[in-house]
Amino acid sequence: MADSTGESRQSAATGAWAALLPPRGFAAVRAAGFEPVGRVRATASYHVELSGQTWDWHTHDCRASATATPASKASSTGRARVRLSGAGASSLVLVEVLEGARRRALERLRAACTGFGAHGVVDVRVGIAPSEVQSLGMDFTVSGTAVRAGGVADAGALPFVSHLAAEGFAKLVLAGWVPVDLLVGRSIGVRHENAASLSQLRSPGNHELEGWTALLGAVRADARDRLARQAAERGGDGVLLDGGEFTVREQRCQADLRSPGWKEPTDRIAECTFVGTSVARFAGGSVGARPLTVVPLRGGPPQRLPQG
Numbered sequence: 607m608a609d610s611t612g613e614s615r616q617s618a619a620t621g622a623w624a625a626l627l628p629p630r631g632f633a634a635v636r637a638a639g640f641e642p643v644g645r646v647r648a649t650a651s652y653h654v655e656l657s658g659q660t661w662d663w664h665t666h667d668c669r670a671s672a673t674a675t676p677a678s679k680a681s682s683t684g685r686a687r688v689r690l691s692g693a694g695a696s697s698l699v700l701v702e703v704l705e706g707a708r709r710r711a712l713e714r715l716r717a718a719c720t721g722f723g724a725h726g727v728v729d730v731r732v733g734i735a736p737s738e739v740q741s742l743g744m745d746f747t748v749s750g751t752a753v754r755a756g757g758v759a760d761a762g763a764l765p766f767v768s769h770l771a772a773e774g775f776a777k778l779v780l781a782g783w784v785p786v787d788l789l790v791g792r793s794i795g796v797r798h799e800n801a802a803s804l805s806q807l808r809s810p811g812n813h814e815l816e817g818w819t820a821l822l823g824a825v826r827a828d829a830r831d832r833l834a835r836q837a838a839e840r841g842g843d844g845v846l847l848d849g850g851e852f853t854v855r856e857q858r859c860q861a862d863l864r865s866p867g868w869k870e871p872t873d874r875i876a877e878c879t880f881v882g883t884s885v886a887r888f889a890g891g892s893v894g895a896r897p898l899t900v901v902p903l904r905g906g907p908p909q910r911l912p913q914g
Contacts, residue, residue: 648718783888
């Protein structure tokens with residue numbers, strides 16, 4: 607199912623436009639040399655089975671985690687192997703489906719932007735919600751405000767897409783940087799619970815749960831690496847992070863492998879998603895303003911961009 611709309615097209619008679627921008631956002635966009643054109647929105651509806659039962663990725667990843675526990679000293683600490691989507695685990699199938707749905711929605715958003723004669727979309731929000739028309743359906747939506755650079759002919763290049771609000775977008779441009787693309791780095795990790803995990807959990811006193819630490823750290827690092835690779839593929843110099851979502855859930859082991867001491871065979875599944883905008887430098891910007899941090903992709907400390 608597809609949906610691509612420009613919800614606030616300019617009136618042919620009056621040239622009027624409408625966009626969901628606060629007064630400060632409108633002023634900031636204009637100060638950066640752009641004009642708001644209208645609100646754009648796109649949707650992609652997919653049939654997605656998230657639990658892993660249909661594709662059986664959970665079973666495979668659980669079995670690999672349980673049977674690949676490092677020997678000797680490491681096994682005594684509960685550091686069962688974490689199966690990561692970014693390291694070839696079966697859950698990569700689900701990650702690629704979710705990323706494909708996002709790309710399809712963004713393609714339609716760009717098409718709506720081009721239909722406006724705009725050069726990019728700012729303040730983009732990404733939404734994922736259960737479908738209203740099918741039990742295993744998911745609706746992937748993206749929406750934002752299309753903007754056009756003043757005095758520039760209709761865009762021939764691919765429109766940029768950014769999660770930055772109007773004020774942040776203006777500060778970025780005035781600092782000599784431009785947004786390139788909206789990125790979503792996602793990772794899924796599976797770890798089978800073993801006797802060592804339970805022993806640590808029940809031990810008295812304050813101490814680290816090493817197996818859980820390994821799961822959380824590995825999933826976060828994998829999601830960030832995936833985000834960085836996407837940015838490098840699209841020519842970005844760095845990524846401005848919008849934030850992330852992290853969920854951890856306990857689930858019965860579908861491979862039915864033993865978890866000694868636990869009530870039933872148990873896995874712990876962690877999912878991490880980072881959203882950000884890749885950016886590229888185009889010129890020296892204005893100075894004398896508060897800084898904004900850009901995370902570089904090729905090493906080195908974070909850079910501080912002046913803000914207006």
